[in-house]
Amino acid sequence: MKLEPIPAFEDNYIWAVHDGRYALFVDPGEAEPILSWLEQQRMQPVAVLITHHHGDHCGGLDGILERYDIPVYGPATERIRGVSHPLSEGAPCPIPELGLEFAVLDIPGHTPGHIAYLGMDWRCCGDTLFSCGCGKVFGSRPELLHASLSRIAKLPPTTLVCCAHEYTLENIRFALTVDPGNQALLDWQSQARYLRKAGLPTLPVTLGDELQRNPFLRCWQPEIHTNLAALAPHSDLTNEERTFIAMREAKNRFD
Ligand SMILES: [Zn+2]
Numbered sequence: 254m255k256l257e258p259i260p261a262f263e264d265n266y267i268w269a270v271h272d273g274r275y276a277l278f279v280d281p282g283e284a285e286p287i288l289s290w291l292e293q294q295r296m297q298p299v300a301v302l303i304t305h306h307h308g309d310h311c312g313g314l315d316g317i318l319e320r321y322d323i324p325v326y327g328p329a330t331e332r333i334r335g336v337s338h339p340l341s342e343g344a345p346c347p348i349p350e351l352g353l354e355f356a357v358l359d360i361p362g363h364t365p366g367h368i369a370y371l372g373m374d375w376r377c378c379g380d381t382l383f384s385c386g387c388g389k390v391f392g393s394r395p396e397l398l399h400a401s402l403s404r405i406a407k408l409p410p411t412t413l414v415c416c417a418h419e420y421t422l423e424n425i426r427f428a429l430t431v432d433p434g435n436q437a438l439l440d441w442q443s444q445a446r447y448l449r450k451a452g453l454p455t456l457p458v459t460l461g462d463e464l465q466r467n468p469f470l471r472c473w474q475p476e477i478h479t480n481l482a483a484l485a486p487h488s489d490l491t492n493e494e495r496t497f498i499a500m501r502e503a504k505n506r507f508d
Pocket residue numbers: 305307310363380
């Protein structure tokens with residue numbers, strides 16, 4: 254089984270999961286990259302998975318469904334035209350052609366109904382977790398985003414995280430303001446620069462690596478806490494959840 258990020262728009266990735274014959278796609282914001290990829294690879298599409306309702310994640314559905322009659326899985330509590338199989342946590346998501354059975358997790362916070370798909374040893378998490386960053390909160394509450402990220406952090410460290418955007422280098426710039434002495438972060442910055450210069454994606458990443466360098470998964474570390482207190486002197490940093498929220502707000506001001 255292979256995982257492949259197909260670039261779309263300026264910095265989106267549509268993830269293809271395939272075995273060389275059949276393929277499924279996660280979050281097709283546009284149809285064209287998928288249609289030409291299928292033509293080049295001579296593969297047969299078998300399903301589409303959607304994590305949340307934002308247009309850059311599901312805008313390509315019409316164009317794909319015009320050409321192919323395939324099931325579309327998506328979050329049950331978000332209105333998305335084209336979704337044929339609405340899902341929430343625990344619902345079955347079988348892809349028999351690929352011999353896969355995804356586990357569905359409710360991970361609200363970026364949007365209220367955001368879901369993730371957990372495959373064999375990877376997870377497609379849409380806009381919830383990025384390398385060295387996390388999603389913004391749209392129409393939901395940061396407390397929920399914190400709770401969702403805390404759940405993700407407990408998955409096995411070898412889990413491959415398939416994020417939907419190439420935000421790594423921008424996120425590292427902010428991460429270094431709160432965690433400047435983190436060698437794992439500095440090493441990843443050099444490596445990510447090298448990859449981007451070569452035109453390569455920095456994704457997927459392992460959860461274990463992110464636990465060493467993503468400040469949103471490490472906001473309770475003493476050094477990060479101290480630096481954030483200096484950066485956001487009027488914020489409430491009395492517990493881990495409040496510290497996460499203060500960091501999310503500091504990142505919003507930084508962007
Ligand atoms: Zn989004």
